Amino acid sequence: MSxxxxxxxxxxxxxxxxxxxLLGGSGSEREVSLQSGQGVLDALRSRGVDAHAVDGVPALAQAILAGKFDRVFNILHGGDGENGVVQGLLEAFGIPCTGSGVLGSAxxxxxIRTKQVWMSEGLPTPRFARLAPGADLHAAAASLGYPVFVKPSCEGSSVGVFRVISEADLQPAVEFAAGYAGELLMEQMVRGDELTVGxxxxxxxxxxxxxPAGEWYDYHAKYIADDTQYLCPGMSPEDEAEVGALALAxxxxxxxxxxxxVDVMRDIERGLQLIEVNTAPGMxxxxxxPKAAAQIGMDYAALCWRVLEATIPVEVEAR
Structure with missing residues (x-):
């Protein structure tokens, strides 16, 4: 759709x-979530919404048990904010929440599992290897072929991501893997345009x-640098229709x-390739x-309103 x-x-x-x-929490993306949450809080209040910050899931659970809130704007990045835990908690108590439900969030x-679903649907995504704790990263990289990215399967905001051009670059990822308890995703590197679709x-x-001004879009380029360029729209009108349809699918x-x-890469040889989905995007x-919404005339506060509005089903409105 347009x-x-x-x-x-x-x-x-x-x-x-x-x-x-809902913001903050105790995960690796806490600082980003605090920034996003403050922006959302200020925006909703500017539109007259009775909005209040709640830091982390335990505080939210206590507030829900006390009957303090009617709905939740979830901007808790990563961890329990995006893995279905918050969604299941709120669903059990009948409290509407922004964003995806338990299944989509988890x-x-x-x-890794997202890519498996995409592959079963015939949607394009780079070849990858699933690395359990203790897996041989050298063997996996040799099988996939350099260059590759190595990243935790269940983290976000470029936390723990390694760009590996050749075997000589692999050691930092090996050292990280040795101390990381979860699964890692090793993915063939896509050479081409980096795109995202809200x-x-x-x-x-x-x-x-x-x-990005540097070689790739890392944590610094995302949250700290002021010299990263964001071109919107990022493609020609014909290609915009294609990437939009793929992102929705x-x-x-x-x-x-x-x-x-939905994050997408446009490979110079293989075309559009799906990378990942973020169900509580940064704000x-x-x-x-927010940058993409502004392109169609929707300011930050209007975007927050529209996201919150989706927590009220159409059938409720029609009564």
Whole structure:
């Protein structure tokens, strides 16, 4: 679908009741989540929403048991914020939450299983190897062929990601793997454009082509550097239609809903290749979904409103 959104369904902030903005937590993405959450909190309050920050899942559970909130804007990046734990907790208590449900959240938090689903659906994604703890990274890289990326299967924000051009570059990843308890994904490196596509409901926002000043889009380029270029739309009109359709297909195949972001690479030989899905995308000053929304005239506060609005089913509105 083209990136054309209908008018908001609601105009009065009172329809949302008391809203918890879930942020922070104890995971590796805490600092980014705090930044995103503060932005969302300020934006919702600027529109009159009765929004309050809640730091982490234990605090949220206590607040829900005390009956303090009517719905949750989940901006807890990684960990229990995106792996289905928060979604299951809230579903059990009948509290609406932004973003995907238990299935889509749990699946896409695991990059390996997401790629397995995409492959079963015939969707394009780079060849990869699943590395259990203790696996031989040298043998896996030799089998896939250099260059490769090595990354934790269940982390985000470029945490623990290694770019390995040749065997001589592999040692840092080997050392990381030795102290990491979870599975690692080793993936063939895609040479070409790095793209991301924001999703709101059934709409694919204009793609963003990411051009870092350095060799690749690492944590520094994402959250610290001011010289990373974000070109939006990132492709020609014809290619925009193709990447938007692919992103929506990938999002739906993984059981996702509400809003999110699909990361895609355009390989110079193999064309578009799906990388991963983020079900609680960043909402910092450097984040990509707000940039794409702005391209179609939706400012930050309006984006937050639209995401929160999706927690109210259409059938409730029609009563």
């Amino acid at each position: 990136a054309t959104l209908s008018a908001p369904r609601f105009t009065e902030p009172g329809v949302f009741g008391r809203v918890a903005v 699946l896409t938090m695991d990059k 999703i709101i409901g059934d709409i694919a926002l204009p793609s963003i082509r990411i051009v 990938a999002f739906r195949a993984a059981g996702c809903s509400g809003w999110g972001r 910092t000053s450097h984040s990509l979904v």
